[in-house]
Amino acid sequence: MATIFTTGEPQTITAMLAARDQRVAYQQQLTTTNPRATIAAIKLNIPGPIKNNAALRRLFLAGVQRFEAELSTYTVAADWNHPAGNERFLILTTDFATSKRLAVA
Template identity: 40%
Template sequence: MRDLFTAGTPQTIADVLHSKDERVWQQQQLLNQFPQGTVVALKMNVPGPIKTNAQLQDLFAVGKQQLEAKFQDVTQLQAPVVTTTNAGTEVFYVFAEAGLAAKRRAIAFEDQEPVGRLFDADVLMRDHQHYSRSELGDSVRRCFLCERPAKECGRNRTHSVAELQAYFNRIATEVLGDD
C-alpha cells in the first residue's frame, strides 16, 4: 500500500492560514478580472502536516482531470491558474456558467468515489461570493470515515490524523496502484 505522508515539508497552522489568505486573494483577483464569470477553486483536503509531495501531486492530478471532465462542455474564460506551495496545490478556473449550475457540477465531482471525496471545489461569483450545498437543497459533506457531517468531525477531531491518512493512502493505492 502507498504511504503518501513519508516525504514533504511539514506545515504549521500559520503556513496553512497563509495559504488560505493567498487562495482568497487569487479568487478575488479572478472575480475582479472576470466579473461575469464563475470561479471554481479546487484544493485537496490533506490531513496532517505534510500537504504536498510527488505522490500527493499525482493524486491531485487525477482529481483535477476528473473535475475538468465535469466541466468539459463549459467555456473557460481563461486557462486554469495552478499554484503549488508546501501547503499544497490549488487550481483556479473561470467558467462562463451560472454559479448554481457550476456548484451542481462541483458537487457531482466531490461526491463521486473515490477521489472526489478528497477535494473541495469552491464556487464563487462576484455578485454572490460563495455557493453552498444547502442553496441547492443538497446535504452537507459527509466524513470520509463515518458519514457524519465532515465539519462536525473536523471541529470535534473525531478521527485521528493517522486514521484520515490511512484513508488517503487506501484511496491513492486504489487510484494510482501500489508504489
C-alpha cells in the same frame, strides 16, 4: 496508501494561514476582473502536516482532470504547486448552480 504522508515538507499553521490568505486575495482579484464568471478554486483538504508530495500531486491532478472533463469551457487562471498544497483556479462560463452540481458530482 499508508505511506502517502511519509514524504513532503511538513507545514505549520502559520504557513497554512498564509496560503489561505493568498488564495482569498487571488479569488477576489479573479472575481473583480471576471465579474460575470464563476470562479472555481480546486484544492485538497489533507489531514496532518504533509500537504504536498508526488503522490498527492497525482491525486490532485486526477481529480482536476475528472472535473475539467465535465466542463464545456473554462480557462485555467492559475495552477499552484507549493508545499502548503496544490490549487487550481478556473474561470468558468457555466453558471454557478451548474458548476456547483458538476463539482459535487
